[in-house]
Amino acid sequence: MGAETVPAFGLLGRTDLPGVAGSVCSARRFVRGVLENSGWRDTYDAELLVSELVSNAVRHSKSGRAGGRVTVAVANRGDTIRIAVIDEGSSTCAPRLPAEPDEDAEGGRGLWLVREVALSWGWHEGTAGRGRVVWFQLAWR
Numbered sequence: 001m002g003a004e005t006v007p008a009f010g011l012l013g014r015t016d017l018p019g020v021a022g023s024v025c026s027a028r029r030f031v032r033g034v035l036e037n038s039g040w041r042d043t044y045d046a047e048l049l050v051s052e053l054v055s056n057a058v059r060h061s062k063s064g065r066a067g068g069r070v071t072v073a074v075a076n077r078g079d080t081i082r083i084a085v086i087d088e089g090s091s092t093c094a095p096r097l098p099a100e101p102d103e104d105a106e107g108g109r110g111l112w113l114v115r116e117v118a119l120s121w122g123w124h125e126g127t128a129g130r131g132r133v134v135w136f137q138l139a140w141r
Helices: 023-037 044-060 111-115
Strands: 009-017 068-076 082-085 120-125 132-139
Touching: 009 023, 009 120, 023 044, 023 068, 044 082, 044 132, 068 132, 082 120, 111 120, 111 132
Parallel strands: none
Antiparallel strands: 009 068, 068 082, 082 132, 120 132
C-alpha cells in the first residue's frame, strides 16, 4: 500500500456521546464518516465492532447512568486503524470474553465478535482510575 493511500499517523477523529442506547447509531455514523474521509473503502467491520463496544459501555458501565458519556476515538496506526471506546468504568463489571457464546442468549456475543473479526483487541483501566478503554485494531483497507 502506497503512502498516498494512508493518512498521516495519529488521531483521525474523536467524539463524545451520551451514554444512551441511541448513541450506538451515532457511533457507527461517526466511525463511517472518519474512515471514509480518510480513504477507507469498507467500513462494515469497523461499524459492527464499534456498535458492540458502545452498546457494552452503555449497558455495563457507569456511562449508562443519567448524564453518562462514552467517547469514541479513531486513530491511524500505520497499516492498521485502532478504534477505542472509553466509558466511565464500573466497579462491578469488567470486560469478559466467554469461551463460546450462548447461541440462545439475546446478548453476550459482543466481545466474542470483536475477538473474531479484529486483528487484535484489548482493554485497560483509564488513567488515574477514571473509566475504561476497550479497543480493537483492523487492517488498513
